[in-house]
Amino acid sequence: xxxxxxxxxxxxxxxxxxxxxxxxxxxxxxxxxxxxxxxxxxxxxxxxxxxxxxxxxxxxxxxxxxxxxxxxxxxxxxxxxxxxxxxxxxxxxxxxxxxxxxxxxxxxxxxxxxxxxxxxxxxxxxxxxxxxxxxxxxxxxxxxxxxxxxxxxxxxxxxxxxxxxxxxxxxxxxxxxxxxxxxxxxxxxxxxxxxxxxxxxxxxxxxxxxxxxxxxxxxxxxxxxxxxxxxxxxxxxxxxxxxxxxxxxxxxxxxxxxxxxxxxxxxxxxxxxxxxxxxxxxxxxxxxxxxxxxxxxxxxxxxxxxxxxxxxxxxxxxxxxxxxxxxxxxxxxxxxxxxxxxxxxxxxxxxxxxxxxxxxxxxxxxxxxx
Amino acid sequence: xxxxxxxxxxxxxxxxxxxxxxxxxxxxxxxxxxxxxxxxxxxxxxxxxxxxxxxxxxxxxxxxxxxxxxxxxxxxxxxxxxxxxxxxxxxxxxxxxxxxxxxxxxxxxxxxxxxxxxxxxxxxxxxxxxxxxxxxxxxxxxxxxxxxxxxxxxxxxxxxxxxxxxxxxxxxxxxxxxxxxxxxxxxxxxxxxxxxxxxxxxxxxxxxxxxxxxxxxxxxxxxxxxxxxxxxxxxxxxxxxxxxxxxxxxxxxxxxxxxxxxxxxxxxxxxxxxxxxxxxxxxxxxxxxxxxxxxxxxxxxxxxxxxxxxxxxxxxxxxxxxxxxxxxxxxxxxxxxxxxxxxxxxxxxxxxxxxxxxxxxxxxxxxxxxxxxxxxxxxxxxxxxxxxxxxxxxx
Numbered sequence: 001x002x003x004x005x006x007x008x009x010x011x012x013x014x015x016x017x018x019x020x021x022x023x024x025x026x027x028x029x030x031x032x033x034x035x036x037x038x039x040x041x042x043x044x045x046x047x048x049x050x051x052x053x054x055x056x057x058x059x060x061x062x063x064x065x066x067x068x069x070x071x072x073x074x075x076x077x078x079x080x081x082x083x084x085x086x087x088x089x090x091x092x093x094x095x096x097x098x099x100x101x102x103x104x105x106x107x108x109x110x111x112x113x114x115x116x117x118x119x120x121x122x123x124x125x126x127x128x129x130x131x132x133x134x135x136x137x138x139x140x141x142x143x144x145x146x147x148x149x150x151x152x153x154x155x156x157x158x159x160x161x162x163x164x165x166x167x168x169x170x171x172x173x174x175x176x177x178x179x180x181x182x183x184x185x186x187x188x189x190x191x192x193x194x195x196x197x198x199x200x201x202x203x204x205x206x207x208x209x210x211x212x213x214x215x216x217x218x219x220x221x222x223x224x225x226x227x228x229x230x231x232x233x234x235x236x237x238x239x240x241x242x243x244x245x246x247x248x249x250x251x252x253x254x255x256x257x258x259x260x261x262x263x264x265x266x267x268x269x270x271x272x273x274x275x276x277x278x279x280x281x282x283x284x285x286x287x288x289x290x291x292x293x294x295x296x297x298x299x300x301x302x303x304x305x306x307x308x309x310x311x312x313x314x315x316x317x318x319x320x321x322x323x324x325x326x327x328x329x330x331x332x333x334x335x336x337x338x339x340x341x342x343x344x345x346x347x348x349x350x351x352x353x354x355x356x357x358x359x360x361x362x363x364x365x366x367x368x369x370x
Numbered sequence: 371x372x373x374x375x376x377x378x379x380x381x382x383x384x385x386x387x388x389x390x391x392x393x394x395x396x397x398x399x400x401x402x403x404x405x406x407x408x409x410x411x412x413x414x415x416x417x418x419x420x421x422x423x424x425x426x427x428x429x430x431x432x433x434x435x436x437x438x439x440x441x442x443x444x445x446x447x448x449x450x451x452x453x454x455x456x457x458x459x460x461x462x463x464x465x466x467x468x469x470x471x472x473x474x475x476x477x478x479x480x481x482x483x484x485x486x487x488x489x490x491x492x493x494x495x496x497x498x499x500x501x502x503x504x505x506x507x508x509x510x511x512x513x514x515x516x517x518x519x520x521x522x523x524x525x526x527x528x529x530x531x532x533x534x535x536x537x538x539x540x541x542x543x544x545x546x547x548x549x550x551x552x553x554x555x556x557x558x559x560x561x562x563x564x565x566x567x568x569x570x571x572x573x574x575x576x577x578x579x580x581x582x583x584x585x586x587x588x589x590x591x592x593x594x595x596x597x598x599x600x601x602x603x604x605x606x607x608x609x610x611x612x613x614x615x616x617x618x619x620x621x622x623x624x625x626x627x628x629x630x631x632x633x634x635x636x637x638x639x640x641x642x643x644x645x646x647x648x649x650x651x652x653x654x655x656x657x658x659x660x661x662x663x664x665x666x667x668x669x670x671x672x673x674x675x676x677x678x679x680x681x682x683x684x685x686x687x688x689x690x691x692x693x694x695x696x697x698x699x700x701x702x703x704x705x706x707x708x709x710x711x712x713x714x715x716x717x718x719x720x721x722x723x724x725x726x727x728x729x730x731x732x733x734x735x736x737x738x739x740x741x742x743x744x745x746x747x748x749x750x751x752x753x754x755x756x757x758x759x760x761x762x763x764x765x
Binding site for chain 1: 393467468491494497498540541542543545546548549550551599723726727729730731732733
């Protein structure tokens with residue numbers, strides 16, 4: 001079940017940086033401060049660093065799992081478990097990818113409803129977003145890569161915006177350092193892992209990268225920069241909003257942008273919300289693209305068109321979005337996907353790595369025995 | 371076969387045109403829209419408490435019909451109903467997106483501002499706003515503003531914060547002081563003077579959600595010096611007469627008198643030894659010094675000042691006089707600040723956020739314990755250093 005992508009569909013090696021970074025920065029950065037600081041409070045920056053380092057290890061594991069012969073997750077599943085079980089696992093992963101795209105989809109609609117248009121209906125926004133997703137994903141992987149460049153540039157501008165809250169900062173709010181237990185810090189680490197979710201889509205777009213083996217350093221660089229970005233935003237938030245207030249601020253980053261008043265724009269947060277769609281597009285489209293890719297690979301036939309499966313996935317998302325009616329359910333969805341992501345990252349990725357290793361040794365031994 | 375393919379292509383083309391037309395209607399923006407002429411855009415709201423109910427008085431400019439502002443007043447049991455009740459009384463929908471200033475009346479700020487504050491925090495339409503407290507009824511303030519330009523109050527506060535030494539407050543500082551532990555809320559106080567002019571009348575400090583103490587403008591400026599980055603403002607100082615200077619003074623006075631030939635018989639208005647120093651910029655540093663049970667707050671202030679109209683008895687070019695002037699001013703500012711700190715301590719309020727400082731340097735933090743046992747016993751030591759940058763353009 002070898003899987004070769006034609007030269008004209010490949011992207012350059014260093015684009016891995018954009019792909020990984022833009023998949024990691026998304027809707028989470030608007031609101032992560034509260035969840036992350038719930039346990040470790042002002043020491044939560046340590047948790048973000050720990051989470052970032054652990055993600056480096058996982059990226060290493062992913063690159064160890066994939067190789068020339070088994071260059072995506074479907075091939076690895078097939079190799080380790082055989083076709084039937086392998087395909088079942090692939091479909092489970094498909095569900096996880098779809099769900100993580102759906103969580104972003106629904107949360108962004110929720111943000112627009114809460115902050116800008118309280119009376120707009122979910123299906124209206126879902127439909128418009130759905131059309132947009134179809135348009136982008138049907139353009140193919142190279143278009144997605146192009147969009148992910150925006151997902152790197154715009155968050156970088158966020159750093160400039162941090163100047164405004166910095167004027168009111170109080171460095172004392174970061175102290176005392178290390179007055180929390182290891183357990184608290186680890187719980188916060190668990191909460192901050194969700195921020196880095198997105199790099200695991202490498203599993204599917206690995207064959208689309210030219211010289212994929214060499215792209216590992218770009219993936220690590222992207223993750224390093226994501227960690228630094230999250231860290232800066234977190235530390236500025238901590239200095240700007242004290243811990244007690246932070247627990248009342250659901251969208252702390254948006255709350256921070258409230259202070260920005262430019263002579264020509266009184267209410268900057270509205271512009272901020274709409275610009276953020278460009279950042280969210282990669283985190284929304286890459287997993288959906290990965291879903292269509294998985295489906296194409298397991299059916300492995302030329303008459304099954306990815307465009308049809310894409311339309312199907314988007315319709316499922318739109319319909320499902322309208323069924324989630326209130327903010328409690330949106331919260332629940334976020335919690336669920338955060339747990340699912342945690343287990344996928346820390347249990348499934350090492351598991352697949354070990355299985356691949358085991359299977360590899362087994363075939364080696366068998367061939368030797370013969 | 372070929373014709374079938376052609377018809378398939380054709381139908382596909384037509385479908386794609388229909389679909390794109392349908393989505394064009396979506397893209398044209400069927401989002402809820404507001405027409406600006408039909409909105410009552412308010413800039414100032416006053417909140418009072420009357421007979422156990424919340425009342426809101428709103429000032430909104432009426433751009434379409436006349437150039438006059440309208441005032442409406444309504445009462446309700448909760449802030450949300452208050453807003454809708456305002457709508458019932460006006461020809462246009464009242465919107466809060468452009469609101470700049472909230473005025474809390476005396477009765478309401480004494481009863482506790484939490485209810486309105488928490489509602490404001492949750493309202494996404496409200497941007498960066500300022501809050502003020504008044505010793506009068508908020509309604510009176512709003513009615514007094516009726517003839518003034520719509521943004522009068524917010525501009526008054528803005529200039530006062532920028533140039534006249536009122537500490538800066540906005541929704542961010544208020545919310546973090548309200549939810550955060552280890553610091554108390556402070557808000558500017560406004561009032562009318564005897565001529566019915568709106569003035570800023572110092573700073574009101576809250577304990578929890580209730581207003582407790584109002585300090586004067588002069589004290590508020592000291593507070594700003596030790597607390598804000600922007601330190602511009604005037605501080606007036608009455609210089610005590612230097613002992614060994616007195617004689618010289620008399621002599622000079624005589625010479626002066628000779629020159630002026632008896633003009634001195636009429637008393638000049640104002641106090642001879644009183645003058646104002648203009649603070650330009652500076653730095654403050656507050657540190658906590660712990661020694662056993664004793665906690666001392668050290669405040670250091672370095673201030674660059676411009677002097678205008680120093681007393682005639684001081685000859686600034688003389689080193690002796692220069693030192694005397696500088697040292698005396700430093701001492702006066704330090705002493706006044708210490709007096710202010712003690713006053714705050716006696717009233718059990720902590721607008722400086724000593725609690726935050728204490729918390730940042732100790733492993734354990736208990737707000738109640740801090741304010742009951744540690745804060746009342748805290749000692750203060752204030753050190754100021756003045757750098758006399760400019761003396762004006764005259765001689």
